[in-house]
Every structure is written in C-alpha cells, then in structure tokens.
Amino acid sequence: MAEAYDVQQIERKWQARWREEGTYQVEADDPRPPFYSLCMYPYPSGAAHQGHVRNYTFGDLIVRHRTMHGHAVLSPMGFDSFGLPAENAAIKTGVHPRPFTDARIAELKESIERLGAVYDWRREVRSHDPEYIRWTQWIFLRLLEAGLAYRKQAPVNWCPGCQTVLANEQVLPDGTCERSGDVVVKRDLEQWFFKITAYADQLLDDLDTLDWPERVKVMQRNWIGRSEGAEFDLDVVGHDGTTIRVFTTRPDTSFGMTYVVLAPEHPLVPEITTDDQRAAVEAFVAKVSTESEVERQSTEGPVEKRGVFTGTYAVNPFDDEQVPIYLADYVLMGYGTGAIMAVPGEDQRDWDFAKAYDLPIIRTVQPPEGWEGEAYTGDGPAINSRWLDGLDKEAAIAKAVGFLEERGIGRQTVNYRLRDWLLSRQRFWGCPIPVVYCPEHGAVPVPDDQLPVLAPDDVEFRPTGESPLRSHEGFLRTTCPTCGAPATRETDTMDTFVDSSWYFLRFADPWSTMAPFDRDVVAHWLPVDQYIGGIEHAILHLMYARFFTKALADLGVAPKELREPFARLFTQGMIRMGGSKMSKSKGNLVAPAKYFDTVGADALRLFHLFVGPPADDVDWSEQTDEVIEGCGRFLGRVWRLATGEVGPVEGAKPPVGDLERDTHRLIAKVTEGYDRWSYNTAVAACMEFTNLLYKHAQAGAPVDGGVDALLLLMAPMAPHVTAELWERRHPGQHVHAQAWPTFDPALATALTETMVVQVNGKVRDRIDVDAGVDEAEMERLALASPKVQAALDGATPRKVVARPPRLVNLVR
RNA sequence: GCCCGGGUGGCGGAAUCGGCCAGACGCGGAGGGCUUAAACCCCUCUGGUCCUCGUGACCAUGUGGGUUCGAAUCCCACCCCGGGCACCA
Numbered sequence: 092m093a094e095a096y097d098v099q100q101i102e103r104k105w106q107a108r109w110r111e112e113g114t115y116q117v118e119a120d121d122p123r124p125p126f127y128s129l130c131m132y133p134y135p136s137g138a139a140h141q142g143h144v145r146n147y148t149f150g151d152l153i154v155r156h157r158t159m160h161g162h163a164v165l166s167p168m169g170f171d172s173f174g175l176p177a178e179n180a181a182i183k184t185g186v187h188p189r190p191f192t193d194a195r196i197a198e199l200k201e202s203i204e205r206l207g208a209v210y211d212w213r214r215e216v217r218s219h220d221p222e223y224i225r226w227t228q229w230i231f232l233r234l235l236e237a238g239l240a241y242r243k244q245a246p247v248n249w250c251p252g253c254q255t256v257l258a259n260e261q262v263l264p265d266g267t268c269e270r271s272g273d274v275v276v277k278r279d280l281e282q283w284f285f286k287i288t289a290y291a292d293q294l295l296d297d298l299d300t301l302d303w304p305e306r307v308k309v310m311q312r313n314w315i316g317r318s319e320g321a322e323f324d325l326d327v328v329g330h331d332g333t334t335i336r337v338f339t340t341r342p343d344t345s346f347g348m349t350y351v352v353l354a355p356e357h358p359l360v361p362e363i364t365t366d367d368q369r370a371a372v373e374a375f376v377a378k379v380s381t382e383s384e385v386e387r388q389s390t391e392g393p394v395e396k397r398g399v400f401t402g403t404y405a406v407n408p409f410d411d412e413q414v415p416i417y418l419a420d421y422v423l424m425g426y427g428t429g430a431i432m433a434v435p436g437e438d439q440r441d442w443d444f445a446k447a448y449d450l451p452i453i454r455t456v457q458p459p460e461g462w463e464g465e466a467y468t469g470d471g472p473a474i475n476s477r478w479l480d481g482l483d484k485e486a487a488i489a490k491a492v493g494f495l496e497e498r499g500i501g502r503q504t505v506n507y508r509l510r511d512w513l514l515s516r517q518r519f520w521g522c523p524i525p526v527v528y529c530p531e532h533g534a535v536p537v538p539d540d541q542l543p544v545l546a547p548d549d550v551e552f553r554p555t556g557e558s559p560l561r562s563h564e565g566f567l568r569t570t571c572p573t574c575g576a577p578a579t580r581e582t583d584t585m586d587t588f589v590d591s592s593w594y595f596l597r598f599a600d601p602w603s604t605m606a607p608f609d610r611d612v613v614a615h616w617l618p619v620d621q622y623i624g625g626i627e628h629a630i631l632h633l634m635y636a637r638f639f640t641k642a643l644a645d646l647g648v649a650p651k652e653l654r655e656p657f658a659r660l661f662t663q664g665m666i667r668m669g670g671s672k673m674s675k676s677k678g679n680l681v682a683p684a685k686y687f688d689t690v691g692a693d694a695l696r697l698f699h700l701f702v703g704p705p706a707d708d709v710d711w712s713e714q715t716d717e718v719i720e721g722c723g724r725f726l727g728r729v730w731r732l733a734t735g736e737v738g739p740v741e742g743a744k745p746p747v748g749d750l751e752r753d754t755h756r757l758i759a760k761v762t763e764g765y766d767r768w769s770y771n772t773a774v775a776a777c778m779e780f781t782n783l784l785y786k787h788a789q790a791g792a793p794v795d796g797g798v799d800a801l802l803l804l805m806a807p808m809a810p811h812v813t814a815e816l817w818e819r820r821h822p823g824q825h826v827h828a829q830a831w832p833t834f835d836p837a838l839a840t841a842l843t844e845t846m847v848v849q850v851n852g853k854v855r856d857r858i859d860v861d862a863g864v865d866e867a868e869m870e871r872l873a874l875a876s877p878k879v880q881a882a883l884d885g886a887t888p889r890k891v892v893a894r895p896p897r898l899v900n901l902v903r
Numbered sequence: 904g905c906c907c908g909g910g911u912g913g914c915g916g917a918a919u920c921g922g923c924c925a926g927a928c929g930c931g932g933a934g935g936g937c938u939u940a941a942a943c944c945c946c947u948c949u950g951g952u953c954c955u956c957g958u959g960a961c962c963a964u965g966u967g968g969g970u971u972c973g974a975a976u977c978c979c980a981c982c983c984c985g986g987g988c989a990c991c992a
Contacts, residue, residue, distance in 0.1 A: 306907055306987075313906085313988055320992080339992060352992090397990095421990045431992045439904095440990055508991055626986085701929070703916060707909095708985085714914060718930050725929085727944090740945080763919085772917065775928035782928095789945090847923050852973045854924035856958095878958090892972050898922050902972045 096730040098691035098723075102811045106204055114827070115154065115209040119599075119612045121163035127616045128153045129657075131624030131632070132169040132216070132594055135195040136176060139202035141666045141673060141699075141711065142625065144683045148696045149663060149705055149770075150623050151208035155807035156765055159831040165616050166209065167598035169216030170196050173587045175253060175270065178520040181552040188520040189548075192219060205687045206696065207810050214601045218522070218590035225543035226597070226607035227590055228525040230639075232536050233646050235526075239286045240514075242534060247513060249278040255517045256282060283524060283583070285512040287638045291315055293654075294509075294637055303660040304706070307629045314630050316508025321492050322428060323501025325351060325405040327363055328413055335359060335405055335416070338427030338506060341437060342495065343487030345409045346476040347455035348432040349445065351416045352398070354424040355379040363416060365402025372418065375399040379420050397421060398444060407432075408500055409491075410477070419444060427506050435466060442466040456484070512635065514586045519546060519559045521584030529571035529578040538572050544580070558582045591632055592639035595619055595656055596649060607648065614650040622657040629662065661768065664708040673711060681711060690723035693809035697722040700770040700808055726812050728781055729805070733798050733816040737788040745790035746783060751838065753783060754797045758834035761804040770808070777805055795820075803832045848873045849900040850882040866893035873899045 109115065119125075130150040133143060154166040177188035177195075184191075196217065203210075216223060234240040248257040252271030262268065262275050287294075295315045298308045320340035327333045335351060353360060355376045364372045375398075398419035405416050421440060422431055435445035436454040442465045445452050455476045458467040473479040479487045495501030515524065523544045525537035537544055547566050550559040560566050560582040571578040593607065599616040600608040624632075640656040643649035666673040673679050686695040698719045702709050731737050757780045764773030780801060784794045799820070806813040806826045817826035840862060846869060848856040856878040860869070870891050873879055879901065888901040 309907065310987060316988095316991065318991070337992085341992080419990095421992090423991070426991045433992085438992070440992075506991075629987085701915090707916095710915080712914080714930055718915070721929055724944095731944090743946095767919075769919090771915095772928080775917075778928055785945090845923055849922085849924090849973075852922095852971095857923075890972060892922090894922060898973090900922080900972050 094734065096727055096812070098693070098812075099688075101815045102205070102207065102687075102691050102693070105811045105814050106207060108814075109207075109209050110204070110212075113211075113213075114825075115158070115164070115166055116211045116213060117163045117165055119615045123161055123163035125165065125616055126157045126162035126621075127165045127599075127619045128157065128621045129165075129167065129595055129598070129619045129623070131622070131628060132171050132591065133199060134171045134174055134176075135192060135199045137195050138198045139206070139683055140680050141683060141709075143199075143203070144206060144695060145663055145666065145699045145709070146623060146625070147203060147206055147208040148699045149661070151206070151696075151810070152700070152765075152770070152807040153621055153623075154209060155810060155827055156831070158827060159803075159806065159829060161830070165598070166211055167214040167216070167601075168203065168208075168210040168212065169214075169594055169598065170199070170218065171587065171591050171594075172196060172217045172219045173521045173584075173590055175518065175520070178518055178552065181520070185552065187548060189219065192520075202683060202687075205692055206683070207692045209810075214598050216594050216597050216601055218587065218594070219520075221543050221545055223590070223594075223597070224522050224545065227522045227585070227593070228537070228542050228544060229539060230593060230607060230643070230648070231585070231589070232525060232539065233648060234285060234642060235536055237642070237646055239289065239642055240283060241286065242281060242283050244279060244281045245284075245513070246277045247280050247282055248275045249280075250275050256280060256513060256515060280515075282513050282515040285514055285638070287512045287635070288507060288509055290638050290641050291317065291507045291509050292505075293641055294634065297637075297641075297655055301655060301660070302658060304662055307626070307633070307660065307662060310629045311634060314509060314634065317505060318507075319503070319505050321488075321495060321501055322504045323408065323495045325408060325432070327359075327416070328404040328406060330363060330403070333359065333362065335430050336428045337430045337432045338504065339432055339434075341434065341488070342491035342501075343473060343476075343479060343482070343484055344434045344437045344455045345407065345432065345491055346473075346479065347434040347436045347453045348407050348409075348414055349435060349451045349453060350414045350433045350448075351405045352419045352422045352431050352433050352444075353401075353416065354422040354429040355418050355420060356424040357418075357429045360401070360418065363401055363403040368400060368402035371399050372401055375418060398448065400448075408498065409494070415450070417444075417448070425510065426508070437466055437468055439466040439468070455479075512586075512588075512638075514589055515583040516586055517558050517582075518584050519550065519552070521587060522590060523560070524581045524583050524585055526581040527569055527571060527578045528581065529573060529576060531576060532571055532573045534581075535571055535573050535578070541572070546584075558584065560584075588631060588635050592635045593643070595622075595636070596640070596643070610648070610650050613653065617650070617653055618656055618658040621659050621661065623661045623663065625665065626662040633657070633660070661705070663705055664703075666709050666711055668711040681715075686719060690719055691726075691811070693726055693812050694719055694723035697726065697774060697809055701774040703771055705768050705770060725778055725781065726809060728785070729801065730812065730816065732781065732784055732788060732794065733802065733820060737785055739791035740789040743786070743789035743791075745792050746786040749842075750783075750787055750792070750794070750797055752842070753780070754800045755834040755838040756840075757797075758800055758804065758832050759836075759839040762831070762834070765807075773804075774808065777801060777808075800832050802826060803829055844896040846872070846896060847898045848876060848879050849898070850879060850888075851902060852900060853882075855879050855882040860896055862896050864896045866891075866895060866899075869893045869895060869899045870901075873901060 128150060130146050154164050157164045172192050177192045180191050181188045231240060248262050250257050250268040250271060250273050252268060252273035257268060267273060268275055295312060295317055298311055318340050320338055321342040322336055322338050324334035324336050327335060398417050401416045403416050404413040407414055433441040435441040435452040437456055453475055455473055456467055457471045457474045470484045473482050473487045479490060492503045523546055525542060525544045527535045527537060529535050546560060547563055550563050552559055567579050569578055569580050596608050596613055600612040603609050636656050640653060644651055644653045668679045683695060701722060757776055760776045761773045764770060784797050788794050802813045802817050813826050817824060842862055843859050844862050846858045846860040847854055856876045858872055870893060886903045888903055890902040892900040
C-alpha cells in the first residue's frame with residue numbers, strides 16, 4: 092500500500108529544500124539566456140492576502156516554467172516598506188514604525204514561503220533599509236543636478252486626514268484622497284517636484300513599443316493628455332503693451348471668438364479689471380478661491396454663477412474685432428496659458444456660457460445637413476471666416492497657424508494634461524529629502540559622502556500636521572555643507588512612489604556599494620521580461636517607474652539604451668467579495684493560512700489558476716471553499732495515480748484511443764495554455780487527462796509515460812506535490828530541473844477524426860474518417876449515410892461544402 | 904457625455920480562424936458501489952420543453968434585425984453590468 096498524501100509534511104519538506112539549496116538563486120554570468128520575472132513588490136501590511144496569493148502564483152509559475160525552458164530566471168522579492176499605515180500605527184500605539192514594519196514583513200514573508208513561491212532572497216530589497224535610502228537619496232541628488240527635481244511654491248493638494256500633501260494622481264476624480272477618503276483642500280506650500288513633464292512626449296510615444304494590456308496604455312495616454320494647438324496674443328483695449336496669451340486646439344475657429352475667458356487666478360486680472368466691475372470680480376475670485384476642488388469641478392449649479400465680466404475688451408487679431416474679457420471657474424490656471432478664446436459655435440462649454448451671459452454665437456464650421464445640436468465640434472468647411480472659408484479643419488488650422496506665425500503673435504504648440512510630480516510629504520516614515528537650508532546659500536544638496544540622511548529614532552509621534560522631524564532639534568539643526576554656517580534640514584520625506592520607481596533596477600545588483608547598481612549588470616537583466624501586478628497601478632507606479640528609467644538612462648546611471656523598464660506587463664484581476672474589492676480596509680479578507688493548514692498551498696494555487704482567466708476578477712463566494720477542495724481532490728487523484736494506487740478494477744474496459752497520442756496532445760494543449768496565459772484551460776486539460784489515465788489504469792493498462800508527462804506539465808502549477816512524486820518515481824531527480832516536455836506534432840494530431848455531416852446546417856450524422864480524408868471522399872461517405880439519405884429525402888444536394896476532415900454540409 | 908471590457912446551464916467558466924449535434928473542466932445536485940455505519944474513495948447521470956422515453960423532436964449563448972451553406976463568434980440598432988476618463992480649451 093502506497094503512502095498517503097501528507098500535504099503538510101510534503102509542502103514543508105520542499106519549501107525547506109528550495110530555501111536551503113538556493114535553487115532559484117542566479118548570477119549575472121549564468122550561461123543560460125536571462126529572463127527577468129517580477130511581481131510588484133508589496134507594501135507589507137501583514138500576512139499575505141488572496142490578492143498576493145494570486146499575484147505570486149502567476150509569478151512563481153512563470154519562474155518555474157521559464158527555468159524548465161532553460162532560462163536563467165531572475166526572481167527577486169522585496170518590500171515597499173515606507174508608508175502611512177506604519178506611521179499611523181505609531182501615532183496610535185507609540186511603537187516606532189521600524190519594528191512595526193519589520194514584524195509585518197516577517198509575517199508576509201512567512202506566508203509567501205508557505206505558498207511555495209521561490210525567490211532569490213539574497214536580493215531582497217526593503218525601502219527603509221539605510222542602504223536603499225542612501226541610493227534613493229543619491230538618485231534624488233542626480234535628478235536635482237540635472238534640473239529634473241526642483242522646488243516651487245504651489246497650490247497643492249492637502250489631505251486633512253493624512254495630514255500631508257498628495258500628488259495629483261493620488262486625488263480621486265471626486266476630489267477625495269485615494270487613501271483616507273477625506274476631501275482634499277488646496278494649500279499654498281513650497282514643495283519639491285520631479286519634472287516628469289519633460290518626458291511627456293517620450294512617455295507617450297514609447298507606449299507603442301510595449302507589450303502591455305491595451306487598456307493600461309490607453310489610461311496612460313489619457314493621463315498624459317497630449318493636445319496639439321496654438322498659442323497667440325490678444326491686445327487688451329486701453330492697456331497698451333498688455334497682451335493676453337490664449338491656448339486653443341482650434342485656431343481654425345478663431346473668427347468665431349466672441350469673448351475671452353481668464354482663469355480667476357490669472358495674474359492679469361487685477362490690472363485689467365475696470366473700477367465699476369472690481370467689486371464683482373473680487374467677490375467672484377474670493378468665492379472661487381475658497382471653493383474646494385470638488386465644488387469647483389462640479390458641473391452642478393447654475394452656469395450664471397460661474398463667471399464674471401472684467402469690464403475690459405481684447406482684440407481678436409484675426410478680424411480686429413473687440414471681444415469682452417470674462418473670468419470663469421471652468422478655466423484652469425494650471426493648464427495651457429490659463430486663458431482661452433471662447434468659440435461658442437464649436438465648443439459646448441463656451442456655448443452654455445454664452446447662452447447664460449447673453450453673448451453672441453457665430454458658427455465658423457458648417458455643421459452637417461440636419462444638425463440639431465448646439466456647439467458643433469466635428470469637421471466641415473469653414474464659414475464666416477473670410478480667408479479660411481471653405482477649407483476643412485486640418486487645412487484651416489494650418490493656415491490659421493501660418494497667419495499667427497507670420498504676424499509674430501503666436502505659434503503652434505502642444506499642451507499636456509500631465510503635471511510635474513509633487514514628491515514632498517510631511518511625514519516621518521519615508522525617505523528623507525537630502526537637502527539643507529542655509530540662510531546664505533538657500534537649498535543646498537547634502538554631499539554624497541554624507542548619505543544616507545537617516546531619520547532619528549527618538550521622535551515623538553503626534554498628529555500635528557508636520558513631520559515629527561520638524562520638532563527634533565538634533566535632526567533639524569545642522570550646518571551648511573557649503574559654508575559651515577548653522578542651517579536647517581529639509582524635514583519633508585519623499586512620496587513612497589519614489590522608492591518603487593527604481594527597486595526593479597536595484598534587484599539586478601543589490602550588492603552594489605559604489606552606485607545604486609552596476610550599469611552592465613542592469614543591462615544584462617533589464618528590461619523586466621514579465622511584470623505582474625494589479626491594475627490599480629496602471630497610472631501612478633507604472634508612469635513614475637517609466638519616467639525614472641528614462642531619466643536615469645539619460646543621466647548615464649542606467650544603461651543608455653534602457654528606455655523602458657517593463658517589456659511585458661500582465662495585470663491580474665481583483666479578488667472581489669460581495670461586489671466589492673477584497674481588502675484589509677473592508678475587513679473581508681479570507682486568509683490564505685486557513686488553506687495552507689488544510690488543503691495545502693498546491694490546492695490553493697491550483698484554484699487561482701483554475702477559477703478563470705487570470706486577467707478577470709475573481710468572485711470569492713460561498714462556493715469557493717468547495718472549488719478549492721475540488722482542486723485538492725484532483726491532486727489526490729494525481730497522487731494515487733502516480734504512486735500506483737490505482738489498479739485494475741473488475742469489468743473496467745480500456746478507453747478508446749492511444750495513450751501515447753493522447754499524451755502528446757496534452758503536452759501540446761498545456762504548453763499552448765501556458766503561452767497564452769490560459770491557465771484555467773491548461774488545468775482543465777490536466778484534469779481531463781487524469782480522468783483518462785484512471786480509466787487506463789483501471790483497465791490494467793500501463794500509464795507511466797502519461798503520468799510523467801502530467802507531472803512535468805503541472806510542476807509550475809503545483810510545485811510541491813509534483814516534486815515529491817517525481818522524486819519518488821525517479822530517485823535523485825528534481826522535477827523542476829527537467830526540461831519542459833516536447834510533443835511530436837505528428838503524434839499530437841489524431842489518426843481519425845469524427846466527421847460531422849450536416850444537411851442544411853443541421854447535424855444529421857457523425858462518421859469516423861481517416862484524418863487525411865479529401866473533399867470527394869467526404870461527400871461520398873456523407874451521401875452513403877442512411878441518416879443523411881433520410882434527411883435529404885431523395886433530393887440531390889445543390890451544394891456541398893466540405894471542410895476536411897471534420898465537417899461536410901449538404902445543402903438541398 | 905466619451906473611451907474600453909463584458910453579458911453562455913443552479914454557479915465559476917470552455918469553445919485560438921465563422922464549422923466536431925454549444926456547454927470542456929470543476930463546483931453544486933441526483934443515483935449507485937465500497938462500509939456494521941459515516942467520512943474518504945470509486946462509478947453513472949445532470950441546459951430547457953415535449954413525447955411514442957429514442958442512435959427522438961423542437962428550443963436555447965442579453966434583446967431585435969442582418970450577412971452566410973453554417974453565427975456565442977462578423978455587421979447594424981437597442982438593453983443591462985463592470986472599469987477608465989470627464990470643465991484640459
């Protein structure tokens with residue numbers, strides 16, 4: 092009697108073996124072709140949740156699969172260990188964020204190991220390690236030198252809940268904080284920015300070179316928001332020498348300009364406002380400035396309240412007509428020039444405003460026949476536009492731009508929705524910004540040899556709205572690196588997205604002490620061949636990491652030719668429960684440990700692979716436990732088959748078909764399933780094949796070849812049980828060190844096929860035929876069938892459609 | 904409002920190119936075997952309706968049209984669900 096399948100014992104045994112033998116440690120000089128597989132490094136919030144399990148199941152499967160294909164696979168893991176939750180816990184409990192975070196990392200690591208996922212742990216990176224902080228700060232200083240980091244006073248997003256400023260990307264469309272849900276307010280603060288806009292065009296264009304999900308690329312394109320147009324100056328009537336510069340994407344409609352609108356914050360507002368309008372204008376500006384982003388962006392409320400006349404006029408350079416200058420809250424100072432020419436005929440917002448303020452509307456593009464809408468934004472011949480009349484949109488734009496350039500009052504230009512990345516955070520648990528403020532020399536970079544700048548441990552955590560660093564004299568007081576005079580340190584820390592913008596580079600060479608990483612080693616492993624993570628990072632992390640990679644390549648820190656960090660991206664679906672995302676904050680977590688302790692990691696992994704397409708969301712339902720148990724049952728069947736427990740059963744008949752051919756067909760099917768991320772069908776094929784092997788074994792037929800193939804194909808999916816069974820069947824061998832099985836295409840195709848015979852598209856008979864059957868033979872066989880004769884009812888088919896070898900359709 | 908996905912049995916899902924009576928595989932359900940009994944395990948059945956109960960007929964992939972010898976798959980219109988963007992001039 093074979094030994095029972097002791098899941099716990101076997102999984103522990105192999106996890107220890109992989110750890111002790113360092114099976115998945117690789118070096119850059121490995122002769123095998125390199126493959127870099129990476130899962131987004133996690134924020135350590137405690138034991139792994141199902142989202143992690145799903146992510147690392149896919150990642151680990153790829154590591155093992157590529158290894159069996161003969162690659163040297165770089166499989167690193169680390170922790171995005173700076174961030175708010177640890178600091179909030181510190182405020183609540185008084186425990187320093189470091190021990191708190193280290194404890195969470197230990198928990199997470201333990202559950203990752205229990206999943207059986209293998210990594211080269213020597214390369215582990217933690218954002219809060221002093222060495223990692225050193226190089227994050229070093230990179231900041233290089234960006235600062237290059238003019239890609241700068242400081243400016245700016246109206247910023249302040250989250251009262253998190254007590255910090257946020258990046259634009261961290262403010263949700265409804266104006267609330269993506270983390271705390273509090274309404275974000277505007278504050279004027281001096282802050283550090285990264286000049287990501289300098290890379291706007293490259294970030295946009297290089298998307299075309301990436302093998303990424305189309306929807307992620309679309310989201311990034313929209314976020315960058317490139318729009319081509321023109322800028323030009325309008326003279327202000329009664330203010331000699333004062334001009335207003337406007338941005339438009341439709342210079343071809345300039346003859347339809349019936350007013351001009353400035354953003355309420357526009358610097359020219361005080362100068363051009365007339366005395367009799369001053370009170371109204373000031374009241375309006377005051378109202379807008381106190382409004383939250385939500386209120387201002389709301390399209391609710393009467394349009395009449397959304398603007399005010401300045402009392403002054405501007406001159407349209409196209410026809411020298413004077414048009415009134417308004418302020419309106421829908422024009423934003425942060426985009427374009429903060430001023431627009433309003434063309435109500437071709438812009439719906441302008442149309443609505445014009446109606447509300449009784450301003451004229453002139454159509455300058457002929458709408459199509461039967462047009463009943465208001466503003467017409469489509470293409471058509473220009474009208475009411477003098478020398479542009481009759482031209483289509485493209486030609487009219489070119490001619491209008493030419494006019495502006497000739498007169499020297501404007502030019503063709505491009506605008507982006509993308510803003511520079513605000514990286515200052517008024518928090519403690521983050522990477523300190525390595526800058527000193529000297530009364531004499533201003534903001535002075537901390538010299539490289541004084542890095543890392545580390546936060547002190549003896550700080551008090553209080554929800555003051557300022558980093559605890561601010562009130563720590565020992566940290567705050569320093570001397571100017573330039574002149575030695577007393578100076579103060581920058582007390583803000585960096586957005587944690589800075590840490591995650593280069594960790595994948597550090598993984599290639601985490602031992603580097605002279606630089607964040609060695610360029611040649613990075614060139615060997617990067618770009619990441621397969622990156623896997625959640626769709627929630629479609630914009631923020633992925634955009635920032637791309638920016639860092641490009642900037643570091645241009646600075647000569649990273650290899651020059653490394654233009655993109657992640658060649659292929661896969662975004663897995665979310666785990667949902669009761670309609671909402673499964674998450675710690677929603678309190679609906681189903682801990683993986685429960686399954687590790689019972690059915691085992693292999694069964695849970697198999698479930699995640701089998702439940703549906705990897706990109707789709709998973710609904711965690713009442714039935715899920717039963718499905719997971721079903722996966723465990725299947726592994727039990729494989730176990731019994733592979734240990735020879737399944738023997739002849741009285742009266743069992745062997746299944747039809749040749750097992751060798753079926754095995755080759757399985758290899759073909761599963762291999763293809765891996766290649767196109769169709770793990771659910773690959774698992775299904777393995778289950779089906781196992782059922783088939785059972786029938787052979789019960790009929791007393793040999794199944795060893797089939798079982799071995801099955802174990803190899805399942806090795807990346809269920810690594811523990813396949814490793815154990817392989818070792819028992821082939822003493823001294825390791826299943827994951829075997830080559831991926833190959834199939835003979837000649838054997839993978841069936842000898843005979845079932846030919847379907849249709850009459851008028853309805854199946855009337857099925858006939859087993861030789862796989863090489865030709866059309867004439869198919870027709871002959873079809874006509875010979877009594878069932879087909881009955882269906883034809885004596886008629887002669889007027890048409891025969893034959894698709895060898897599987898289908899023939901007789902049309903009567 | 905705009906841009907992407909998606910709608911298939913009681914449930915998760917399958918069906919690479921328009922072609923093997925659509926529903927693989929699994930869960931759930933029904934029946935049987937093993938067992939003193941139960942669990943485990945093994946086997947069979949399981950979209951709907953109808954009947955003469957069969958190697959039977961008809962219906963069926965959100966709805967309505969269309970193309971085709973043939974449509975879950977392609978085209979048009981509509982409905983519903985999910986996601987992204989949304990005063991960006």
